[in-house]
Amino acid sequence: MTTATLSRMQEEVRALARERDAVILAHNYQVPEVQDVADLVGDSLGLSREAAATEATAIVFCGVHFMAETATILSPDKTVLIPDPDAGCSLAASITGEQLREWKAQHPGAIVVSYVNTTAEVKAETDYCCTSGNAKAVIEAIPEDREILFLPDMFLGIWLERVTGRKLTIWMGECHVHAGIRPADIERWQAEAPDAELLVHPECGCASQCMAFGNERTHILSTEGMINFAKASSKNRFLVATETGILHRLHKEAPEKRFEAVSERAICKYMKMITLEKLRDSLRDWKHVVTVEPEIAARARGAIDRMIEIG
Numbered sequence: 001m002t003t004a005t006l007s008r009m010q011e012e013v014r015a016l017a018r019e020r021d022a023v024i025l026a027h028n029y030q031v032p033e034v035q036d037v038a039d040l041v042g043d044s045l046g047l048s049r050e051a052a053a054t055e056a057t058a059i060v061f062c063g064v065h066f067m068a069e070t071a072t073i074l075s076p077d078k079t080v081l082i083p084d085p086d087a088g089c090s091l092a093a094s095i096t097g098e099q100l101r102e103w104k105a106q107h108p109g110a111i112v113v114s115y116v117n118t119t120a121e122v123k124a125e126t127d128y129c130c131t132s133g134n135a136k137a138v139i140e141a142i143p144e145d146r147e148i149l150f151l152p153d154m155f156l157g158i159w160l161e162r163v164t165g166r167k168l169t170i171w172m173g174e175c176h177v178h179a180g181i182r183p184a185d186i187e188r189w190q191a192e193a194p195d196a197e198l199l200v201h202p203e204c205g206c207a208s209q210c211m212a213f214g215n216e217r218t219h220i221l222s223t224e225g226m227i228n229f230a231k232a233s234s235k236n237r238f239l240v241a242t243e244t245g246i247l248h249r250l251h252k253e254a255p256e257k258r259f260e261a262v263s264e265r266a267i268c269k270y271m272k273m274i275t276l277e278k279l280r281d282s283l284r285d286w287k288h289v290v291t292v293e294p295e296i297a298a299r300a301r302g303a304i305d306r307m308i309e310i311g
């Protein structure tokens with residue numbers, strides 16, 4: 001697409017959003033041209049909060065399906081659209097509601113904490129949702145004597161055990177993108193860029209290893225945490241270990257600094273299924289509306305509200 005065509009389509013999207021009274025939310029991993037046209041770009045927690053607070057009639061969620069479902073649960077009176085309903089998530093797909101019910105039956109009395117990357121049905125079986133940005137606070141809010149079932153991301157679970165000192169019972173799910181960032185990628189960068197700060201997402205396959213050999217320039221952070229850290233830091237060079245879509249926002253928010261991906265292969269094909277064209281079509285043709293069964297939505301909402309209350 002030429003620059004002129006791109007700007008024309010971005011104008012069209014903005015005009016349609018105004019006409020339709022819709023707010024456009026985009027995840028940090030979206031393609032640059034979608035991020036640039038959004039009202040808000042953020043991580044799942046920031047976007048969940050915006051979805052709950054917006055006064056717009058409709059929300060167009062540029063992200064993967066479970067995120068749009070979460071927006072539907074939080075804003076039942078609004079229409080939530082997703083530009084491509086097939087934008088899934090390998091991590092959310094790693095556990096079903098049925099599997100969680102069986103797991104709970106094996107651990108009676110345990111508290112269930114689910115990373116927000118789960119389907120509405122799994123959230124409905126959950127006590128507390130969390131994101132990587134607030135997972136530590138959520139675990140710390142649970143009484144010490146209660147068993148915690150943590151799902152679905154094993155790397156985030158292992159990292160949480162280390163930072164909270166709590167023993168968790170962890171579901172062995174993983175995100176194929178983050179699991180693909182290996183300790184060897186990190187080691188190479190540690191050697192080749194001794195002047196750089198290393199920003200690692202806790203879902204990375206390397207995160208627990210980074211904790212083990214980490215030094216003062218290794219920082220385990222959520223995507224929003226990475227942006228805040230880079231802006232506030234006196235350092236100028238950063239290596240980033242998460243999905244590469246975050247680089248666009250980092251470059252925009254701290255243009256004077258240098259950001260590089262630890263692994264250029266860390267690309268989520270599901271996030272990249274949302275294109276500017278599909279976003280335009282979604283607003284123009286009012287598709288694809290995301291629905292959640294009211295009984296499931298009510299139970300899932302309890303787990304999300306408890307997360308939002310903790311912060």
Ligand code: SF4
Nearest residue numbers: 089090091175177268
């Ligand atoms: S990067 Fe991983 S966790 Fe995030 S949406 Fe893609 S598959 Fe899911």
